[in-house]
Amino acid sequence: MKKLIILLYISAFGVCSINAQTDWHLKDMGILNWQIATPLNTDYLKETSLAGGSLEYRRFIKPTMSVGIGFSWNSFEQYISPRVYEKPDGSQALYTDFIHQVYTLPIYLNAHYYFGGGEKMKPYAGIGLGAQYSEQDAYYNIFVTEEKNWGFVARPEVGLLYRFTNYFGLHGNVGFNYATNKSDAFKIDNLKHVYYSIGIYWNQY
Amino acid sequence: MKPKIVPLVALIAAIVSCRKVPDTSELSNQQVVATDRDLAANFSDYNTYFISDSVSVVANDPKDSILTGALAAQLVNAVKTNMNSRGYSFVARTASPHLGLRLTVIKDITRTAICGGWWDGWYGYYPPWYWGCYYCGGYYYPWCTTYTYTIGTSTLYIFDVKNQGTNHNLKALWGATMFGVFSTTNNQTNADLTTTAINQAFSQSPYIKK
Numbered sequence: 001m002k003k004l005i006i007l008l009y010i011s012a013f014g015v016c017s018i019n020a021q022t023d024w025h026l027k028d029m030g031i032l033n034w035q036i037a038t039p040l041n042t043d044y045l046k047e048t049s050l051a052g053g054s055l056e057y058r059r060f061i062k063p064t065m066s067v068g069i070g071f072s073w074n075s076f077e078q079y080i081s082p083r084v085y086e087k088p089d090g091s092q093a094l095y096t097d098f099i100h101q102v103y104t105l106p107i108y109l110n111a112h113y114y115f116g117g118g119e120k121m122k123p124y125a126g127i128g129l130g131a132q133y134s135e136q137d138a139y140y141n142i143f144v145t146e147e148k149n150w151g152f153v154a155r156p157e158v159g160l161l162y163r164f165t166n167y168f169g170l171h172g173n174v175g176f177n178y179a180t181n182k183s184d185a186f187k188i189d190n191l192k193h194v195y196y197s198i199g200i201y202w203n204q205y
Numbered sequence: 206m207k208p209k210i211v212p213l214v215a216l217i218a219a220i221v222s223c224r225k226v227p228d229t230s231e232l233s234n235q236q237v238v239a240t241d242r243d244l245a246a247n248f249s250d251y252n253t254y255f256i257s258d259s260v261s262v263v264a265n266d267p268k269d270s271i272l273t274g275a276l277a278a279q280l281v282n283a284v285k286t287n288m289n290s291r292g293y294s295f296v297a298r299t300a301s302p303h304l305g306l307r308l309t310v311i312k313d314i315t316r317t318a319i320c321g322g323w324w325d326g327w328y329g330y331y332p333p334w335y336w337g338c339y340y341c342g343g344y345y346y347p348w349c350t351t352y353t354y355t356i357g358t359s360t361l362y363i364f365d366v367k368n369q370g371t372n373h374n375l376k377a378l379w380g381a382t383m384f385g386v387f388s389t390t391n392n393q394t395n396a397d398l399t400t401t402a403i404n405q406a407f408s409q410s411p412y413i414k415k
Contacts, residue, residue: 051225075225082233084409093409095238099227139227141237141385142356 024119024163025205029066031056031171033199037074040192044136045078045100054197056110064114069107070128072177074193076102099139104191106132106153106177114161121162128155132179136186151181151191161201171201236357236385236402240410246378248413251303251367253296254288256281261309272310276396280308283400284361287407292415303367305375310399311358312387357387359399361406363413379413381406 035052039045056070082097108130115123132153138145159173178192260272260280272280284306285295296302360382364375383402388394407413 049225073224077225077227079231082235086409089244090412091242091244093240095405095409096235097233099229099231101225101227103224137227139229139232141232141234142229143237 024122025166026060026063026066026114026122026161026203027205029058029060029068029201029203031058031070031199031201033072033171033173033197035072035074035195035197037076037177037193037195039076039102040194041102041188041190044186044188045076045080045102047076047078049074049076051075051077052195054199058110058112066110066112066114066126068110068112070110071105071107072195074102074104074195076100076104076193096140099137101135101137101139102191103135103137104132104177104179104181104193105134106130106155106179108153108155110155112159119163121160123158123160125156125158127157129153132177132181132191134179134181134191136183136188138186145185147183147185149181149183151179153177153179159197166203166205168200168202170198172196172198234386234398235405236359236383236398238402238405238409239382239384240379240406241381242379242410242412243377246365248378249415251293251365252415253294253300253302254304254306254363255296255298255300255302255366256284256288256306256308257298261307263309263311264313276392279396280310280359280399280403283403284308287404291407291413301366303365304378305364305366307360307362307364309360311360313356313358355387355389356384357395357398358382358384359402361403379410381410 031054033054033056035054036048036050037052038048052072052074054070054072056068058066058068060066078100080098080100082095084093084095086093106128108128110126110128112124112126115125130153132151134149134151136147136149155175155177157173157175159171159175162170162172164170173196175195175197176192177195179190181191182189258273258277258281260277262272288306289295293304360380362377362381363379365378366375369375381403383399383406385398385402387398
């Protein structure tokens with residue numbers, strides 16, 4: 001993942017230096033993404049999820065800066081093979097297999113800074129701050145244990161816009177989603193994942 | 206303005222409900238096994254045990270209170286095999302056993318209706334009037350399926366008969382609760398599930414040994 005971030009930075013700044021001038025005007029922008037995410041709370045589950053997406057609105061208050069609102073959703077899932085779970089004092093033990101699932105829905109305000117600006121590509125860095133709704137489920141046999149909670153969320157990210165026309169183009173970004181959702185039942189102190197998005201944007205100016 | 210907001214809200218609602226439904230067929234149908242022990246108990250202090258040939262049954266039918274015959278023998282023999290392998294000797298109830306074991310099976314028949322939405326695998330299916338209703342994208346035929354299933358819960362307890370007080374109160378040294386879905390029609394399947402669960406209960410309790 002580090003390599004991917006570094007690559008994105010290099011390509012982003014490279015594009016900045018190549019494209020010094022542009023008449024690319026961005027004003028009101030909507031972005032719809034497909035989002036892949038890798039959870040970092042590996043005690044509960046660790047499989048990368050392909051089931052996710054995001055929808056954002058950004059308003060440019062300067063040619064190099066936008067503020068907006070957005071939300072994303074990710075559905076993580078992993079099968080846990082049968083095993084024995086023991087209490088630390090050895091008094092109780094439980095044997096079963098599980099399907100662990102986490103659903104996250106961060107809703108956030110965002111701010112982005114756009115570096116330079118070429119004719120085709122525009123790199124940016126930014127952050128989203130807001131609240132995250134989440135559900136954590138453990139399915140076993142025909143039963144399910146479910147937890148629902150809210151937390152504060154912070155989402156720093158870097159990304160790239162690729163213009164097809166003044167109204168439409170491609171979008172990609174990489175970010176880190178950290179949320180303070182807690183679950184005593186599942187011993188979760190926070191929820192965090194890295195996400196990789198690819199999608200389309202449309203611009204009205 | 207309103208016509209624009211309605212489909213946008215519907216779109217957002219549809220998008221955020223794109224939660225993946227787990228494939229629960231991945232889960233084994235083996236019983237969940239939970240065991241609990243008295244940390245103060247020293248299981249090597251006991252030599253003999255007794256367990257009845259019949260199994261207590263708690264079910265919806267009040268007449269169905271005891272299980273006998275081959276199925277009961279299968280379950281009781283599973284307990285005996287495990288106890289014997291741990292160094293304990295089976296004795297008659299009249300021979301003052303040190304430990305008393307009691308096995309109970311609880312059958313709870315449950316009927317439920319599960320109603321699903323389009324995300325449950327009905328992709329591409331729309332009611333006939335859908336195509337003529339531009340803003341009705343959020344509405345689909347409701348469908349429900351009625352399932353009948355049986356939850357089987359078995360409990361196995363080991364009581365301290367050796368140290369019973371003058372009032373004959375028995376202290377439980379160890380307990381196992383085994384639960385999960387049961388077959389609604391095949392009792393042999395249920396007995397096999399319970400047998401496997403009994404073996405697992407002993408397997409995760411290695412401290413039960415002479």
